[in-house]
Amino acid sequence: MTAILQDLIKPVSFAQAARDPQGFADALCGSFREYGFAVVSDHIIDEEVIDRAVAETKAFFALPDETKxxxxxxGGGGQRGYTPFGVEAAKGAASVDLKEFWHRGRDLPQGHRFSDVMPANVSVDAVPGFDEATRDLFDALDAMGRVLLKAIARHLELPENWFEARVAEGNSILRLLHYPPIQGEPDGVRAGAHEDINVITLLLGAEEAGLQVKTRSSEWLAINPPPGALVVNVGDMLQRLTNHVLPSTTHRVVNPSAERMAFSRYSTPYFLHFAPDVEIKTLPQCVSADNPDRYLQPITAHEYLMERLREIRLA
Incomplete structure (x- = not known):
């Protein structure tokens, strides 16, 4: 039986960040240290921006399959545009995930130095408001994520803006997810157990339940943020940077109960990434006699990303 994660961890109010930056940073990262996840209440993302993006997302996934x-x-590794149902799989999984999704990335000027590894976004003429709505949500989540990174830097005793130059041109992605209704007994689940590869992930609440987080004791905990809250989790890049001081936690999206199988599930995670050329090298303050450096060989963010895309069958 799964417990409810919100019953075990106290949401951290984003309002605290302004009046008590250190207290907010330590509460946020204290939750990360224990669970790899945190719930941030009172976020500042405009609800109209969220609602418009969700509405346009539903309109896109309602299009005929041949249109999508x-x-x-x-050949694009799923980095931009549409990825059809049944393509992606969790690392090491035998079955594909029961989902389809859209990826929107950062808009770069023509001739940018990262244009060869950060593809241009794909425009959707079949849903007139889609491009603008998803761009606005990308920008809002990007801004929120960069504020959260300042708190993480503070907790790690780094300069507050340590992450800023490393993510300002990051290969971040807004993923618009659709888990269609389920019929019969499918071979697989909506999203197999996995960890995120990026720095941090910001997740707005979904209308349908299903997200579960695995604890250190291998118990699965259900989590769905209350209205006005974000779920934020540590990705593998931050785990590697901090030598597992801030752990990347396994999570999944399970299939619904029988009475909810006829309903779609929509989700909009934002994967905040480093810029492709950033070298991920263990922070010295995260190494000790009790926690020796696990990663003696640095790796660039792009090399790390491509390694994972191959593992999940997108490249």
């Missing part, structure tokens, strides 16, 4: 597939980018 026109926006698929073969």
């Amino acid at each position: 597939r026109q926006y698929h980018q073969p």
Whole structure:
């Protein structure tokens, strides 16, 4: 039987960040240290921006399959545009995930130095408001994430703006997810057990339940943020940078109960990434006699990303 994660950890109010920056940083990262996840209440993202993006997302996924597939980018590793149902799989999983999704990334000027590894976004003419709505949500979540990184830097005893130059041109992604209704007994789940590869992930609440987090004792805890809250979790890049002081936690999206199988589930995670050329090298303050350096060989963010894309069958 799964417990409810919100019953075990206290949400951290974003309002605290202004009046008590150190207290907010330590509460946020204290939750990360224990669970790899935190719930941030009272976020400042405009609800109209969220609602408009969700509405446009639903409109896109309601399009005929042949229309959606026109926006698929073969050979692109799923980095931009549409990825059809049943393509992605969790690392090491035998079955594919029961989902389809859209990726929007950062808009770069023509000729930018990262243009060869950060593809241009795909425009959707079949849903007129889609491009603007998803861009606005990307920008809002990006701004929120960069504020949270200042708190993480403070907790790690780094300069407050330590992450800023490393993520300002980051290969971050807004993923618009659709888990269609389920019929019969499918071979697989909506999202198999996995960890995120990026720095941190920001997740707004979904209308349907299903997200579960694995604890250190291997118990699965259900989590769904209350209205006005974000779920934030540590990704593998931050775990590697901090030598597992801030752990990246396994999570999944399970199939619904029988009475909810006829309902779609929509979700909009924002994966905040480093810039492709950032070298991920263990922070010296995260190394000790009790916690020796696990990663003696640094790796760039782009090399790390491509390694994972191959593992999950997108590249």
